[in-house]
Amino acid sequence: MRWSMPGKMVPNIDKTVVLLHPREKGCDGIRKLIWVTAISGVLLVACCHKDSPDQAEPEVVVEHDEPIAVEFNQLAFNDDFQEAEPKIIDRFPIEDKKVVLTFDDWASDETVNEVLSILREHGIRCTFFLIGEGVERNPGLARTILEDGHEIANHSYSHPELPGLSLREIQEQVIRTDEVLTEAIGEAPANYVRPPRGKLDHETAQKVTAAGVDYIIQVGVSSDDWNPALTDQEVCERVMDGVQPGSIITMHILDNAHTVRVLPGILDWLIGQGYEFSTVGEMISETGL
Ligand SMILES: [Zn+2]
Numbered sequence: 021m022r023w024s025m026p027g028k029m030v031p032n033i034d035k036t037v038v039l040l041h042p043r044e045k046g047c048d049g050i051r052k053l054i055w056v057t058a059i060s061g062v063l064l065v066a067c068c069h070k071d072s073p074d075q076a077e078p079e080v081v082v083e084h085d086e087p088i089a090v091e092f093n094q095l096a097f098n099d100d101f102q103e104a105e106p107k108i109i110d111r112f113p114i115e116d117k118k119v120v121l122t123f124d125d126w127a128s129d130e131t132v133n134e135v136l137s138i139l140r141e142h143g144i145r146c147t148f149f150l151i152g153e154g155v156e157r158n159p160g161l162a163r164t165i166l167e168d169g170h171e172i173a174n175h176s177y178s179h180p181e182l183p184g185l186s187l188r189e190i191q192e193q194v195i196r197t198d199e200v201l202t203e204a205i206g207e208a209p210a211n212y213v214r215p216p217r218g219k220l221d222h223e224t225a226q227k228v229t230a231a232g233v234d235y236i237i238q239v240g241v242s243s244d245d246w247n248p249a250l251t252d253q254e255v256c257e258r259v260m261d262g263v264q265p266g267s268i269i270t271m272h273i274l275d276n277a278h279t280v281r282v283l284p285g286i287l288d289w290l291i292g293q294g295y296e297f298s299t300v301g302e303m304i305s306e307t308g309l
Contacts, residue, residue, distance in 0.1 A: 028247065031039040037078045069266065073263075091209045092208050093202070094232060095191075097191050098232070101226045101230035106309065107229075108235070110268060116265055117294045118265060118303070118306075119266070119268065119295050121271065122240075122269065124272050125149075126154025126155065126273060127274050127275045128272075129158070132273050135280060138287070139168070139283075141284075145168075145170055145171070146214045146299065148165050148273070150165075151195075152177035152201065159203065162201065163205050165202060173210055173213070174214070175213070175216065175302065177193045181199050183220065183223075191309065194228055194231055211233060212233065212237045239270045240270060241259060241269045243269065243270060243271045245257050245272055246274050246278075246279075254272065255278045259286050259290075263295070271283065
């Protein structure tokens, strides 16, 4: 199979990614390895069906420049969800003093850069669960997060509570966000979803999983750093009181939240207690989940 199509040019990025739309159920067999080369503003794309009857080799359209291989998560609409077995993690089974610090949502450049700066000063790498429509407006900021060594994952497209949505709407939230994140960062994001506000029931988890999501990462220890009804001290105490080995600690990138004020103190306290920090992906590998 071979075609070419005009691609979306991603500003301020030397890689250009073209996404296939829509990812329907029938695309399950597609090896979403797409070779892309941008030449004079025109993108040429080739894609192979590994399960195609003739097992034809992909015809890769390349002119002079080396192509960029973009490995996609294989998310696709799938209404056959009843047999799906979600892997939901809200704490890692580990006895060492290790925790995962996670940040949810989306914010201005100023807020995100302040958070990144604090993390850099402390030498800590985290997992960020980003909202698709926010990243779509400012993809360069998502790349900045990645380039600082953090892991990027999926927090839905528009942040609705997933259990109230139809199967199609739930899967669209995660698939669309996966596409936006891939386009923004030039590579597949980590294939985990955090449901907005932590709202989840078993059937919703199955519907998310049926779309091809590997893990659902729950909130774990919630700092409530978004909550204007709390004081900075109360936010700190929620983390200090809740943390234990293997905890997933959740904070936010949101403008006008407690986060930037409380984060240095929380990190210093955790480090003082002997805690070390991993990303979700590192902890999944370490615990064999
Ligand atoms: Zn959120």
